[in-house]
Structure formats: structure tokens, C-alpha cells
């Protein structure tokens with residue numbers, strides 16, 4: 001796992017690299033757009049942390065250039081402006097996520113993990129929480145090392161919930177996940193799929209549980225104090 | 236006190252028309268005074284015309300005689316003292332019809348040349364006019380003798396109407412009409428650029444920089460005003476731009492060192508000192524973020540407005556705040572009454588809702604649930620069971636930096652100012668009311684756009 005941090009404030013760049021290294025994440029530092037472009041096109045980065053104001057240009061321009069060249073390396077845009085205006089610009093420019101300075105390291109790592117857990121990304125192949133493992137390529141689910149077969153909608157719901165990594169996933173997002181494209185939506189399908197999945201997880205002795213935030217959405221929590229999976233240990 | 240605006244065009248047009256009309260009348264009076272001496276001429280002319288008309292209307296009766304027509308007879312019946320009329324057939328010189336018998340002999344017995352000549356004699360309060368007209372009518376020649384006394388006033392009115400109808404009006408009315416018309420057209424034409432300039436000035440706003448008032452065709456008297464307005468606009472625009480630049484730079488210059496500080500503290504070994512420092516940095520970061528956001532909202536500097544569904548927006552905010560609720564041991568729930576769509580800026584509305592929910596999470600007692608509701612209509616309600624807001628505080632909690640309690644880690648007292656600023660940008664409102672049994676209920680009211688579906692979706696229990 002390798003990150004590229006693009007940050008022109010030397011002190012911040014150095015400290016970020018050190019903090020990430022303590023969590024087992026190795027990263028390189030680029031201090032301007034030109035260097036960053038060279039590093040990215042050399043390849044091999046799982047994610048780029050991109051500052052906006054750089055001495056030789058705007059980070060968003062680099063992002064647009066990358067996306068125009070079909071370079072799909074995940075990018076989290078870092079901004080020192082406030083969110084009112086820039087968030088939309090960042091996400092429309094092809095960024096995977098957006099974080100505003102100053103940020104807590106925990107917050108940054110959570111966002112990196114979430115981006116990397118998306119389908120096809122570095123952490124998006126084998127998801128694990130508690131005693132549940134989910135292989136996103138084979139769609140195989142194992143609870144306590146025993147394979148479990150799930151119907152299509154429950155499988156999709158479990159995948160979306162596991163990718164969310166403990167954060168709340170809204171009803172809209174979960175609904176998008178369980179329906180195939182162009183499939184007609186019906187009321188209560190979401191609720192019944194989730195409650196069947198919840199019963200099945202309990203019946204199979206899973207140490208994770210689906211919690212409802214009434215009217216808002218769902219999240220997965222580990223019911224035992226199982227150690228959080230170490231990101232650096234993932235393939 | 237309100238100042239009633241007047242229309243320059245109306246006023247000028249009315250006043251100029253009044254002046255034209257007044258001078259026209261004045262001229263008429265002066266003219267009449269000058270022609271007063273012509274009164275006798277007018278009187279004679281008038282009486283002569285009447286005599287001719289009477290002669291034209293003499294009938295032959297069944298017994299071969301002659302008689303005046305009905306109108307003349309009616310006139311004769313009304314005759315006053317000193318008036319008389321006689322018709323004499325020619326060439327026999329025989330009286331065929333006549334009135335005022337007492338007068339006739341005198342008329343007829345006058346010397347022939349006296350009878351045959353028109354004559355005006357002055358009496359003490361006017362004139363007596365006698366006219367003699369020869370009229371051919373019905374194959375017969377008549378001599379009509381008409382004598383009429385006329386008062387001074389009658390003669391003057393006669394002169395007046397004659398002069399007016401025959402000379403003054405035909406000559407001056409077109410001139411008067413033309414003058415008023417030209418005045419009106421000129422005013423309209425010259426004032427049109429001013430109307431256009433007003434419309435341009437109305438389009439001026441901080442959201443449309445570069446808008447100026449055009450000077451095309453503007454009258455030279457008004458031009459300095461327009462120039463002054465444009466210069467003021469340019470200065471204001473420069474000020475706003477400078478302020479926005481300042482806010483953007485301040486954002487960068489404050490956030491970057493805070494980020495360095497944060498990263499440095501996070502590199503420290505875990506412990507109480509690090510925990511305190513992290514909390515302090517959090518608090519400062521929040522205050523900075525809120526101040527910058529306030530500056531942005533107050534200078535109306537938010538991104539694009541687009542149709543937005545409120546339910547997903549509120550869900551995203553609440554999903555983001557669940558960890559905070561967990562930390563502070565409170566719960567969150569959403570009730571969906573309708574699925575409103577409004578025109579708005581997503582990030583701005585997002586921070587408005589977030590500020591309300593953060594406050595509610597702070598004020599509601601631990602273990603309690605903050606209830607958020609979308610609908611009915613385009614409303615968002617956030618309800619808690621905390622101390623509520625007293626009536627005297629209800630108006631001032633929305634002022635920047637105002638807070639009822641001692642400073643805390645929540646913020647700098649800007650949250651609600653941001654909420655009300657964001658609502659103002661959306662032509663919406665934020666209100667606060669009491670919850671029965673204790674607590675505060677904040678309501679955001681926005682305007683629905685046309686494409687809102689009324690269908691509410693069933694909400695999970």
C-alpha cells in the first residue's frame with residue numbers, strides 16, 4: 001500500500017508522512033503540481049492526497065488532467081478553504097472524497113479506508129468485520145470461517161454495509177446498492193431485505209449486527225471487541 | 236415620513252400644456268379687446284344674415300298672399316321693444332308680411348333712402364340695427380326690413396364668437412395641439428434612457444459583478460449622476476472583491492498552521508496532555524471554520540443553486556453526525572412527512588441543518604433522542620428536550636457571537652447566525668419555538684420548486 005501526499009507546506013507534509021508511517025502506511029511527498037504529475041504517471045500509488053493551493057498551480061487542475069488521461073488513481077482532495085463552495089467543485093472534478101484542513105488523523109485514515117474499500121480498489125477485494133469476511137470478487141461470504149450463501153439483495157446489502165466500515169449508510173445509498181439498474185423500486189423491499197439479513201447474521205452466529213438509525217439509514221457494528229482489521233496487513 | 240414621488244414627465248407635460256392654453260386664452264382676450272371697436276360691424280353683419288334667412292323662408296299662402304315661416308313667427312312673438320320686421324314684395328312695393336304694427340308705419344313712412352339703407356343708431360345701452368336686404372325667393376323678389384335692438388353684451392358676444400370661430404381657433408388650435416404633442420414626445424423620448432438606466436441599476440448585485448448603468452443617450456444634466464453611481468459601484472465591487480479575497484486568504488493562512496499544529500500534536504505520545512491539546516485545537520478549528528463560513532454567507536458567496544431533494548440531504552447530515560451522537564450518548568431519528576425539492580446550494584443547506592442538529596445534540600439531555608422531521612412542505616424541523624430558548628432570547632440567538640451560556644467546545648456563537656444567513660440566501664426563514672414539556676424546536680422554511688413529488692414514502696419503524 002503506497003500513498004502520495006501532495007502538500008507544499010513542508011512541515012505539514014513531513015508530519016503527515018510520519019503520522020501515516022506510524023499507522024503502517026507508507027507515503028511519498030510531492031510539493032508541487034509538476035512533481036506530483038511525474039510521480040503519479042510513474043504509477044504504483046493506491047491513493048493520492050491532493051492539496052489545492054500549490055506553488056505552480058491548483059491541485060484540481062492536476063486531478064482533471066489525470067482523469068482526462070483515464071488515470072483512475074483514487075484522489076482525496078485536501079482544501080484549506082471552507083466547504084461551502086469547494087466541496088462540489090472538488091467532487092465534480094473527479095475527486096473520490098474531500099477533506100478540509102485542519103483534519104484529525106483518524107478522520108483522514110477513515111476516509112482513506114472508505115475510498116480504498118470501494119469496488120476494485122486496494123481494500124475493496126476482501127472485506128472483514130468481526131468474524132465476517134466478504135470477498136468482493138467471488139461474492140463469497142464466510143462467517144466464522146464457514147461459507148454462507150445469501151440471496152442477491154441481502155448479499156448486496158451486506159457488501160454495501162461492509163464497505164461503509166461502520167459509518168452510517170443512508171437509505172438512499174443502500175437502496176441504490178440492492179437494486180439492479182433499471183429495476184423497479186418497491187416500498188418496504190429495503191426494510192424486509194435488511195431484517196432478513198439481520199436475522200440470518202444472528203442465526204449464523206456473526207459477531208456483527210445491523211443497527212438502524214431511524215429514518216436515516218443503517219450501519220454495521222461489531223458486537224465483540226474484535227480488533228479492527230489492520231489496513232497495512234491487507235493485500 | 237414617506238416622500239411621494241412625482242413624475243417629471245407628467246408634471247412638465249401638465250405645466251407646459253397649462254402655459255400654452257393660458258397664453259392662448261390671454262391672447263384671445265387681448266385680441267377681443269382690440270377688436271371691440273368692430274362691434275357695430277359684427278352686429279350689422281349678424282342682423283343682415285338673419286334678414287336674408289327670413290326672406291328665404293317666406294311662404295306663399297293658399298289665398299295667394301305671403302307669410303313668414305314658423306321659426307320667424309316664433310321670433311316675432313318674442314320680439315322686444317324697438318324690434319320690427321317687414322317683407323315688401325317687389326316691384327309692387329307692397330307690404331306682404333310684417334310685425335310690430337306700431338313700428339311698421341314708421342318704418343314704411345321713413346324717407347325711401349332711409350328705408351333702403353341699413354342703419355345703426357346708438358341708443359343709451361346698445362344699438363338699434365336696421366337692415367334692408369333684397370331676397371329672391373320662390374320666383375318673387377322681396378325686400379326684407381329687419382330692425383333689432385341689441386345690448387352691448389349681445390354685441391360683444393357676437394364679436395367674440397365670430398372672431399373665435401372664424402379666425403383664432405382655426406389658426407391657433409393646430410399650433411396649440413402641435414406644441415403639446417411635441418412637448419410630450421420630447422419628454423417621452425428623453426426620459427426613456429433614464430428608465431433604461433433605472434432597469435440597469437436594478438440589476439446591480441454582488442452576485443453580478445461588472446453590472447453598470449449605461450450612459451447612452453443620457454441627458455447631459457443627468458450624466459454626472461450616472462457617472463457617480465457607476466464610480467460608487469466600482470468602488471463597492473472592489474471592496475467586496477477585496478473582502479472575499481481576504482476571507483479566502485484568511486482561510487488558507489489560518490487553516491494551514493492549524494493543520495500543522497494538529498499533525499504535530501498527533502505525533503506526540505498518547506496521554507492527557509495530548510488529549511487536551513487535541514480538544515483545544517478542535518475548538519479553535521471549529522471557531523475558525525464558523526467565522527470563515529459566516530464571512531462567506533454574509534457576503535453572499537455561496538456556490539451554484541440547483542434543485543435539491545431535502546430528504547437525502549438531511550439523511551446525509553444525520554448519517555455524518557451519528558458518531559458525534561454516539562460520543563455524547565444521544566440518539567438521532569428522522570421522520571419523513573414529505574419529499575420536498577427546493578432550489579438551493581447543497582453545501583450551504585447542509586451546514587445550516589448540521590448546525591441545528593449539533594446544537595440540539597448538545598442541549599438535549601444524555602440518553603435522549605433528537606428528532607428531525609422533513610415536511611410538511613419544504614420545512615425541516617429539529618427538536619430537542621433541553622432547556623429551550625426563553626422568549627427574550629428567541630430574537631437574539633440568531634445574532635453573530637451571541638450565546639446564553641459560558642463558552643464551551645461547541646463553537647463561537649456563530650452557528651445560528653450561519654443558519655439564518657443561509658436561509659436568507661434561499662429566501663427562507665428560520666424560527667424557534669418551545670416544545671411542550673421543555674425543549675427547543677427550530678424550523679427551517681424554504682420554498683418548494685415545481686418538481687416536488689407529494690408522495691411520502693413509508694418510513695421504517
Ligand SMILES: Nc1ncnc2c1ncn2[C@@H]1O[C@H](COP(=O)(O)OP(=O)(O)O)[C@@H](O)[C@H]1O
Pocket residue numbers: 590594595598619621622623624632637638639640645646647648649650651652675
Ligand atoms: N437547541 C437549543 N436549545 C437551547 N439553546 C440553544 C439551542 N441552540 C442554540 N441555543 C442558544 O443559542 C446560542 C447560540 O447558538 P449558536 O449560534 O449555534 O452558537 P454556539 O453553538 O457556538 O453556542 C447558544 O449558545 C445557546 O445559548
Ligand SMILES: [Mg+2]
Pocket residue numbers: 590593594645646649650651
Ligand atoms: Mg452551535
